Amino acid sequence: MRALPSRKWVTVLVALAIVIPLFHPVMPDLVSNYRLFLVSTMIIAAIAVLGLNLLTGFNGQISLGHSAFYAVGAYTAAILMDKLDCPYYLTLPAAAVLSFIVGYLFGLPALRLEGHYLALATFALALAVPQILKYKWLEDLTGGVQGIVLTKPEVPFGLPLTDDQWLYYYCLIVMLILYWAAANLLNSRSGRAMMAIRDYKIAADTMGIDTARYKTVTFGISAAYTGIAGALSASAVAFVAPDSFGFFLSIKFLIGLVVGGVGSLTGSVIGGIFYVLVDNSAQALSTFVKNDLGLQFDLSAYTVFGILLIVLMYLMPMGIAGGLFAAVRRLRRS
Amino acid sequence: MAALLEVKGLKAFYGPTQSLYDVNFEIPTGGITTLLGANGAGKTTTLRAICNMVRTDGTVRFDGHDIRGKATEEIVRLRIAHVPEGRGTFTSLTVDENLRIAAYTRKDKAAVKAELERVFTYFPRLKERIQQQAGTLSGGEQQMLAIARALMLKPRLMLLDEPSFGLAPLIVLEIFRILRRINEEEKVSILLVEQNAALALDLASHAYVLETGRVVMSGPSEDVKNDENIRKSYLGY
Amino acid sequence: MEQLLEQLASGLANGAIYACVALALVMIYVSTDHLNFAQGEMAMFSTYISWQLMQWGLNFWVAFVGAVVISFVMGVVIERVILRPLHNAPVLSVVVVFIGLLAICNSMAGAIWSYLIKEYPSPFPKSAFGLAGVIGPHQLGVVLVTLIVLGLLFAFFRFTPLGLAMRAAAQNPQMARLVGVRVDWMLALGWGLAAAVGAVAGIMVAHIVYLDPNMMGGILLYAFAAALIGGIGNPGGAVAGGFIVGVLENMVAYTGNQIEKLTGVYIIGNGEKLTVALIIVIFVLTLKPAGLFGRVVVKRV
Numbered sequence: 001m002r003a004l005p006s007r008k009w010v011t012v013l014v015a016l017a018i019v020i021p022l023f024h025p026v027m028p029d030l031v032s033n034y035r036l037f038l039v040s041t042m043i044i045a046a047i048a049v050l051g052l053n054l055l056t057g058f059n060g061q062i063s064l065g066h067s068a069f070y071a072v073g074a075y076t077a078a079i080l081m082d083k084l085d086c087p088y089y090l091t092l093p094a095a096a097v098l099s100f101i102v103g104y105l106f107g108l109p110a111l112r113l114e115g116h117y118l119a120l121a122t123f124a125l126a127l128a129v130p131q132i133l134k135y136k137w138l139e140d141l142t143g144g145v146q147g148i149v150l151t152k153p154e155v156p157f158g159l160p161l162t163d164d165q166w167l168y169y170y171c172l173i174v175m176l177i178l179y180w181a182a183a184n185l186l187n188s189r190s191g192r193a194m195m196a197i198r199d200y201k202i203a204a205d206t207m208g209i210d211t212a213r214y215k216t217v218t219f220g221i222s223a224a225y226t227g228i229a230g231a232l233s234a235s236a237v238a239f240v241a242p243d244s245f246g247f248f249l250s251i252k253f254l255i256g257l258v259v260g261g262v263g264s265l266t267g268s269v270i271g272g273i274f275y276v277l278v279d280n281s282a283q284a285l286s287t288f289v290k291n292d293l294g295l296q297f298d299l300s301a302y303t304v305f306g307i308l309l310i311v312l313m314y315l316m317p318m319g320i321a322g323g324l325f326a327a328v329r330r331l332r333r334s
Numbered sequence: 335m336a337a338l339l340e341v342k343g344l345k346a347f348y349g350p351t352q353s354l355y356d357v358n359f360e361i362p363t364g365g366i367t368t369l370l371g372a373n374g375a376g377k378t379t380t381l382r383a384i385c386n387m388v389r390t391d392g393t394v395r396f397d398g399h400d401i402r403g404k405a406t407e408e409i410v411r412l413r414i415a416h417v418p419e420g421r422g423t424f425t426s427l428t429v430d431e432n433l434r435i436a437a438y439t440r441k442d443k444a445a446v447k448a449e450l451e452r453v454f455t456y457f458p459r460l461k462e463r464i465q466q467q468a469g470t471l472s473g474g475e476q477q478m479l480a481i482a483r484a485l486m487l488k489p490r491l492m493l494l495d496e497p498s499f500g501l502a503p504l505i506v507l508e509i510f511r512i513l514r515r516i517n518e519e520e521k522v523s524i525l526l527v528e529q530n531a532a533l534a535l536d537l538a539s540h541a542y543v544l545e546t547g548r549v550v551m552s553g554p555s556e557d558v559k560n561d562e563n564i565r566k567s568y569l570g571y
Numbered sequence: 572m573e574q575l576l577e578q579l580a581s582g583l584a585n586g587a588i589y590a591c592v593a594l595a596l597v598m599i600y601v602s603t604d605h606l607n608f609a610q611g612e613m614a615m616f617s618t619y620i621s622w623q624l625m626q627w628g629l630n631f632w633v634a635f636v637g638a639v640v641i642s643f644v645m646g647v648v649i650e651r652v653i654l655r656p657l658h659n660a661p662v663l664s665v666v667v668v669f670i671g672l673l674a675i676c677n678s679m680a681g682a683i684w685s686y687l688i689k690e691y692p693s694p695f696p697k698s699a700f701g702l703a704g705v706i707g708p709h710q711l712g713v714v715l716v717t718l719i720v721l722g723l724l725f726a727f728f729r730f731t732p733l734g735l736a737m738r739a740a741a742q743n744p745q746m747a748r749l750v751g752v753r754v755d756w757m758l759a760l761g762w763g764l765a766a767a768v769g770a771v772a773g774i775m776v777a778h779i780v781y782l783d784p785n786m787m788g789g790i791l792l793y794a795f796a797a798a799l800i801g802g803i804g805n806p807g808g809a810v811a812g813g814f815i816v817g818v819l820e821n822m823v824a825y826t827g828n829q830i831e832k833l834t835g836v837y838i839i840g841n842g843e844k845l846t847v848a849l850i851i852v853i854f855v856l857t858l859k860p861a862g863l864f865g866r867v868v869v870k871r872v
Contacts, residue, residue: 062663064608064670109857115662116606120795121856122606128849129793135846136837201707247788250672258667298685309671310653313664385749406748415749422746424739435739438732439751475756 012152021168036164043171044232046272049256051225057263059218060198065122066253069131071245072099073227077234078287086151088235095231096224103223107216126247133242147241157264255305338363338523344392346383353379355547366517366524368534371544377527381493385409385416415484419495421476426470432468436486453482456512474505491523498530510537535559578825584710586817587717591772592752593809594820595765601804608669610769611791614677617642617770618777619680631694639770646766650759677847680784691777713775720771789845796851802862
């Protein structure tokens with residue numbers, strides 16, 4: 001599966017992504033601060049889903065526990081910024097390293113697990129994380145149930161940008177770098193080994209691939225990506241609290257993976273954008289139903305997510321990206 | 335007399351691989367027919383195709399009704415019993431449970447009890463071991479159990495896949511003797527797939543020889559037995 | 572000493588709940604080779620149904636039976652409509668569908684009945700039911716109901732033709748077809764029964780943990796731990812595992828409490844239950860995948 005869409009499209013999209021937010025001072029309602037913040041969260045979601053896709057889509061190891069790695073990244077960033085006055089951009093490499101380690105360590109026992117059992121182990125991890133974060137002995141560090149309050153990144157070098165504009169560019173730069181790195185990884189020999197493990201499992205060993213090493217390292221890298229997303233979100237939202245890092249976050253990542261496309265890098269980006277969009281719309285819809293329609297129905301995005309997860313497995317197992325590629329191929333042929 | 339089972343132009347596929355290309359034969363009511371051929375000729379596949387356990391094409395008619403494409407369990411309920419290779423006994427169920435499960439589809443409970451007794455007259459050894467776990471029986475006893483279980487379905491046609499496989503010659507003779515009795519006394523038509531051609535030709539009245547998914551020869555057992563060319567080319571003796 | 576006995580009793584009551592959910596998980600695993608991640612949320616949804624029936628005026632036990640029957644039907648429908656087409660699908664697809672089910676059950680419960688925590692009544696009268704103040708009436712009731720349900724299930728599978736057909740279908744589906752068993756319907760029935768057993772567990776536990784859409788998350792995790800300990804393919808093992816895990820969970824909390832009382836140092840308590848469950852799950856999965864009573868399945872390459 002090709003990792004990058006054609007060069008032309010990429011340049012156009014990236015150019016648009018860089019230029020449009022600059023119009024904020026001229027069109028403050030269209031390119032609003034709130035919208036910039038929202039798109040930043042979409043970029044962060046894209047990175048998180050990219051991480052999950054590296055492990056599940058490209059290496060075949062099912063993970064329901066990526067909310068745990070997101071939490072590791074977020075709390076690493078939060079603690080560094082809160083307790084050690086670490087500048088926000090330095091929290092990223094720290095979060096990456098720590099998440100990598102946690103991911104790698106989890107990848108070791110995961111070597112023995114597959115399919116349902118791996119799903120179960122990661123499910124358990126995701127369920128336990130909020131409790132671990134609230135553990136009495138870690139409370140001084142993690143702030144317990146109350147969490148930690150942070151400040152948003154300051155605009156550097158006195159650039160004439162709003163906080164949200166800077167946040168957007170900060171996230172965008174990180175995402176472009178990470179995407180480029182992932183694309184290179186997947187097009188290299190290591191990438192092919194990763195995918196061989198996904199496709200041929202038992203045969204991969206006989207092909208001379210050190211399956212164990214690739215699987216654990218991929219776990220680490222995947223966790224690092226999602227951890228970086230977590231660290232970014234700590235800065236963006238300027239707050240971390242244990243209950244936002246539970247299993248339901250993993251469900252969102254799963255939506256991004258499945259909707260965008262398993263085993264597709266562009267799909268990961270689409271998927272991340274998608275789940276943030278649905279999440280936001282669902283909240284708006286829920287408020288509308290309760291306040292304007294007066295119905296006592298606490299609508300939640302998760303009903304939509306749940307239905308989508310099921311329906312997509314029948315209709316579009318390749319996700320939106322897969323569907324688009326197939327459509328393009330068909331058009332080219334005719 | 336119309337044939338009990340009619341197979342015309344049967345093709346069978348394991349996924350994308352084709353295994354049977356053009357199989358044609360007929361089983362008369364009341365007879366014993368045998369399907370012979372080398373390993374890989376498609377004998378087992380033919381039995382599976384009749385029960386729709388593999389993807390098929392062509393015509394399969396049982397008692398005049400089209401059964402190709404019906405669900406396996408529905409074909410069985412039409413009173414075709416298939417004793418697969420490897421016996422297929424439910425190893426962690428008891429002998430009694432293995433027999434009772436075949437009666438599951440039957441509505442006449444009292445008749446079932448009488449049926450059970452009847453089956454034990456053919457296989458007294460099973461009655462001795464009635465509460466034993468099927469997996470602990472010897473190979474021969476498991477084969478007997480598989481046939482007894484097929485009998486409990488009150489079949490009109492019994493398909494047997496290599497019943498002699500892995501069994502001592504004396505046991506095989508005993509089982510074949512019982513098969514003949516079943517055919518004569520219970521009026522069960524039999525389609526027998528066998529590697530052991532000599533034994534099969536002694537039991538059956540008619541034979542078909544398969545080679546790579548096609549019927550290459552058919553005829554009364556006597557003729558097939560006495561034709562040296564056939565024996566040497568297809569049957570290996 | 573008395574507190575120890577109380578914790579033991581409480582552990583047995585919790586264990587009864589875990590045993591039920593673990594049994595439901597094993598029933599589905601044995602017939603379909605899938606782990607039903609949505610089992611907990613389905614049970615929670617069933618409990619809400621029983622609550623609603625009581626709101627509409629039905630008495631506890633009538634609502635109980637009603638909810639169990641409705642859950643049975645829901646389980647059959649879910650298997651036939653949603654899971655049937657996935658018989659040969661890759662594992663990831665199946666896991667995703669289960670998570671989808673989980674999300675739907677959880678969010679629909681919250682949507683219909685709100686996320687406010689509700690009280691749930693106990694049908695067991697306070698008066699003559701308790702045992703010397705050590706085991707409360709509800710806990711005793713829970714264990715009794717569980718044992719009755721488990722007994723009924725055991726009798727069903729062991730002594731009825733339908734139960735026999737279901738066992739055969741789970742053990743060797745191909746051969747079961749060859750004796751005329753409609754295997755597809757057996758699977759649907761298995762799901763129905765699992766959903767019904769889950770409903771029993773949910774209704775029994777609601778009085779203890781209070782009714783809220785997120786009440787079954789931890790219980791499901793412990794049930795998985797129990798099923799793994801008992802050997803994932805072993806129904807009897809699942810039940811034993813449930814009681815073991817229930818007692819273990821309470822003993823850990825009790826030990827933590829005692830240590831805190833003696834030394835003033837808090838090491839472990841009720842807030843760490845999920846972490847303990849995680850450790851058990853990882854432990855069993857990696858070190859003793861066949862559990863205490865199960866057999867290791869060797870995969871054919």
